[in-house]
Amino acid sequence: MEAVLAATSIGKRFPGVVALSDVDLTLRAGEVHALVGENGAGKSTLIKVLTGVYTPDDGTLEYLGERKRFARPLDAQAAGISTVYQEVNLVPLQSVASNVFLGREPRNRFGLLDFRAMNAQATQLLDSYGIRVDVTRPLRTLGMGVQQMVAVARAAATEARVVILDEPTSSLEPREVDTLFAIIERLRADGVAVLYVSHRLDELYRICDRVTVLRDGRLVHSGAMADLPRLKLVAMMLGRDLEEVQREGATKFEGEHAAGQAPVLAASGLSAKHRLDDVDVTVRPGEIVGLGGLLGAGRSETVMAIAGALPLDSGEVNVDGKRLRTGSVAAAMRAGVVMLPEDRKADGILPDLSVRENIALAALPRLSAAGLVSRRRQDSIVDTFMKRLRIKAASPDQRVGELSGGNQQKVLLARLLCMQPKVLLLDEPTRGIDVGAKAEVQALIDELAKDGLGVVLISSEFDEVVEGSDAIVVLREGKVVTRLEGDNVNEAALLAALAEDSRDD
Numbered sequence: 001m002e003a004v005l006a007a008t009s010i011g012k013r014f015p016g017v018v019a020l021s022d023v024d025l026t027l028r029a030g031e032v033h034a035l036v037g038e039n040g041a042g043k044s045t046l047i048k049v050l051t052g053v054y055t056p057d058d059g060t061l062e063y064l065g066e067r068k069r070f071a072r073p074l075d076a077q078a079a080g081i082s083t084v085y086q087e088v089n090l091v092p093l094q095s096v097a098s099n100v101f102l103g104r105e106p107r108n109r110f111g112l113l114d115f116r117a118m119n120a121q122a123t124q125l126l127d128s129y130g131i132r133v134d135v136t137r138p139l140r141t142l143g144m145g146v147q148q149m150v151a152v153a154r155a156a157a158t159e160a161r162v163v164i165l166d167e168p169t170s171s172l173e174p175r176e177v178d179t180l181f182a183i184i185e186r187l188r189a190d191g192v193a194v195l196y197v198s199h200r201l202d203e204l205y206r207i208c209d210r211v212t213v214l215r216d217g218r219l220v221h222s223g224a225m226a227d228l229p230r231l232k233l234v235a236m237m238l239g240r241d242l243e244e245v246q247r248e249g250a251t252k253f254e255g256e257h258a259a260g261q262a263p264v265l266a267a268s269g270l271s272a273k274h275r276l277d278d279v280d281v282t283v284r285p286g287e288i289v290g291l292g293g294l295l296g297a298g299r300s301e302t303v304m305a306i307a308g309a310l311p312l313d314s315g316e317v318n319v320d321g322k323r324l325r326t327g328s329v330a331a332a333m334r335a336g337v338v339m340l341p342e343d344r345k346a347d348g349i350l351p352d353l354s355v356r357e358n359i360a361l362a363a364l365p366r367l368s369a370a371g372l373v374s375r376r377r378q379d380s381i382v383d384t385f386m387k388r389l390r391i392k393a394a395s396p397d398q399r400v401g402e403l404s405g406g407n408q409q410k411v412l413l414a415r416l417l418c419m420q421p422k423v424l425l426l427d428e429p430t431r432g433i434d435v436g437a438k439a440e441v442q443a444l445i446d447e448l449a450k451d452g453l454g455v456v457l458i459s460s461e462f463d464e465v466v467e468g469s470d471a472i473v474v475l476r477e478g479k480v481v482t483r484l485e486g487d488n489v490n491e492a493a494l495l496a497a498l499a500e501d502s503r504d505d
Helices: 043-050 073-079 096-100 115-128 144-156 174-189 201-207 230-238 242-246 299-306 329-335 355-367 375-388 405-417 435-450 462-468 491-499
Strands: 003-014 017-028 032-036 058-063 066-068 081-084 162-166 193-197 210-215 218-224 265-272 276-283 288-292 314-319 337-340 423-427 454-458 471-476 479-485
Touching: 003 043, 017 032, 017 043, 017 058, 017 193, 017 210, 032 043, 032 201, 043 162, 043 193, 073 081, 081 144, 096 115, 096 144, 115 144, 144 162, 144 174, 174 193, 174 201, 193 201, 201 230, 210 230, 218 230, 230 242, 230 491, 265 299, 276 288, 276 299, 276 314, 276 454, 276 471, 288 299, 288 435, 288 462, 288 491, 299 314, 299 337, 299 423, 299 454, 329 337, 337 405, 355 375, 355 405, 375 405, 405 435, 435 454, 435 462, 454 462, 462 491, 471 491, 479 491
Parallel strands: 017 218, 032 193, 032 210, 081 162, 162 193, 276 479, 288 454, 288 471, 337 423, 423 454
Antiparallel strands: 003 017, 003 058, 058 066, 210 218, 265 276, 265 314, 471 479
């Protein structure tokens, strides 16, 4: 098959970070090529190199047999490389037809826009792809799924030689996914090279001919999709040794948790369109329940829903047998549910405030009387938690922004513990901290569980989830695959659940 676009030995560096190193990718005419990898693998950086957003520091690009270096995205678009991003990059206030023909609008003999011709051509084009919509409506009045389909149809209609689809089904209903795949089949038949970026394994095996796997900015594997078993693909993405994992010899296990204490947290039927589908999570006092899954599995969305930060279409959350009002962070906090966010800098610490102020922030309502806060009580609580969590700071008055990542994370945990919670939701609690601090945080989580807290743990490091959890709820595409417990809490069972073909469920 003819190579349309070939990237060879691509390298891209940013201050302190090697984003890509010696990466090869070849897109062929009439072929759908999957690009996969977890967060930080380098997928987005590679796409930006291919489309002129970034200039590579190393390596070469060849397009239609000629050496190329695109200085800007417009150059790549003009050459015939069209990209549809997960976030629709069209003009929401303009009509559907105007968006379809953006930059190449039909004109009449006087050089003026021919709206009648544009509307007729847009209707004909969209109808041919099974997208039936009033093309005179502003794009923003349509659902996100339809907007995504319009973006794909626009890309297909530009006579592009390469079409890059970045998570194209994230906002689509099942019937819209079928329509998208019909469009991709037409592109394939027309000899267009398609680069398909997705974390959904079922889709990859359904539509893709070849696959390239990236991990930590490096090429791990490239070859035929059909020749790569699902379990091996998942292991490659995660950097696990498949044979070593398989030697654990465990099988997937499904069943009820052993009889014991009543659940401190019982979340059931959590559903939010395109994000969660009937998710159940049960945690008992003193139990650490891990959420296992690949990128986009719905782990963060699950804890956000439990914490009241994600509006739900249906489902309920019970704490100590009492039903909470969903979609309310305040109601969850009053019931004793607190969450450590994934991004501590954006959503957690207040870097310009002191350690004391950051820790005491959540406890202020308990520390105040008649609107006045007792400094003595505040100092007592801060001192207690700084000692208990072994927070290393020059004094309670030191700015949190000056602390190490591990100590910043401990400050956030101290703030949550000040609220005397019953359930602790931890989203990537050890991300971005050094090995020593990571061990301290992990030990602290175990200690908190032993004190009777119910803990929900998310980590992209599978060994951390396996070693730190009493049970694991495995998620894929917003659905629960299984719950692993007892001797079945191991990497072999976890990988097997993630790699399972959902069509066999």
